[in-house]
Amino acid sequence: MKMLKKVIPCLVLILCLFGMTACGEDPRTVDYNGYSYDELKDACVNTALTLEQISPEEAAAYQESGSETTANLVSSWMESRPPLGEFVGFGEFEVTKSGKTLTAAQTLNYEVRPMILTYVFNANSMEVTDITVDLVYTTGEKMQKAGLNTVLCLGVVFAVLIVISLIIAAFGIFPKIQAAAAKKKETPAPEVKSPDIVEQIKERETVTDDTALIAVIAAAVAADTGTSPDGFVVRSIKRRG
Numbered sequence: 407m408k409m410l411k412k413v414i415p416c417l418v419l420i421l422c423l424f425g426m427t428a429c430g431e432d433p434r435t436v437d438y439n440g441y442s443y444d445e446l447k448d449a450c451v452n453t454a455l456t457l458e459q460i461s462p463e464e465a466a467a468y469q470e471s472g473s474e475t476t477a478n479l480v481s482s483w484m485e486s487r488p489p490l491g492e493f494v495g496f497g498e499f500e501v502t503k504s505g506k507t508l509t510a511a512q513t514l515n516y517e518v519r520p521m522i523l524t525y526v527f528n529a530n531s532m533e534v535t536d537i538t539v540d541l542v543y544t545t546g547e548k549m550q551k552a553g554l555n556t557v558l559c560l561g562v563v564f565a566v567l568i569v570i571s572l573i574i575a576a577f578g579i580f581p582k583i584q585a586a587a588a589k590k591k592e593t594p595a596p597e598v599k600s601p602d603i604v605e606q607i608k609e610r611e612t613v614t615d616d617t618a619l620i621a622v623i624a625a626a627v628a629a630d631t632g633t634s635p636d637g638f639v640v641r642s643i644k645r646r647g
Contacts, residue, residue, distance in 0.1 A: 433501050438508060439532045446525070447499045450512035453537065454523050457483050458493060479537045486541055491517030503529055519543070 434443040460468070460480070468480040497513030497520060508529040514521045520542040526535050543551070 436501075438501065438503075439529060441532055443501060446501055446510040447512065450499065450510055450523055450525055451496060453525075454496070454512060454514055457487070457523075457539075475534065475537055479539065482539050486521065486539055489518060490521060490541075506530060507535075508532070513542070 436443065438446060457480075460483075462484075465480050465484050469477045471477065494515040494517065497515045499510070499512050502509045502511070506529050508527040510525040510527070512523050514523060522540050522542060524538045524540065526537070527533065528535055
């Protein structure tokens with residue numbers, strides 16, 4: 407047990423030393439599956455120089471070449487390169503391996519801001535899977551861009567919520583509109599006036615009184631003239647108060 411307690415710390419120390427040695431290995435001396443550090447750097451530098459001298463006609467030919475990787479690279483270059491100003495020189499070159507992917511990134515310095523040209527390889531076959539160009543932004547610019555994106559996203563979210571709220575509120579208005587429209591379409595039934603019984607009785611009484619009055623007058627005239635009342639015709643009766 408005492409021996410194990412002494413051996414285990416020694417093994418841990420040895421592993422740590424090996425790890426530090428591997429981490430501190432010079433990338434210039436590493437063999438990248440048949441390619442050296444300088445060969446990868448030359449590939450990036452030559453590509454950058456070719457792109458620097460490319461004409462619009464050549465760019466159009468590359469874009470129509472049928473190679474998706476080349477077409478995307480030239481399109482990105484023609485879009486990103488004009489605002490950068492004059493080419494100043496080459497900057498840092500870095501090779502990174504992560505799993506089955508190996509990347510070789512060359513920094514290109516310009517008057518306005520740097521650009522990074524990156525080759526992406528399959529680490530096992532060293533086949534080129536992609537070539538990209540990316541502008542380098544400062545920390546302040548990245549924070550500003552992130553802030554604008556955050557504000558834009560929040561604005562879109564709140565706008566959508568407002569629209570949804572308005573739609574939900576409109577659900578309560580639609581039934582009222584439909585009810586009002588249905589009410590306008592309904593035609594009111596004509597009012598049927600019930601006959602006034604009192605007026606009918608008065609009319610009948612008036613007609614009865616006039617008939618009796620006519621008979622009395624006819625009898626009086628017949629008695630005065632000595633004739634029969636059957637030949638009399640009453641045209642009208644005028645009442646005097």
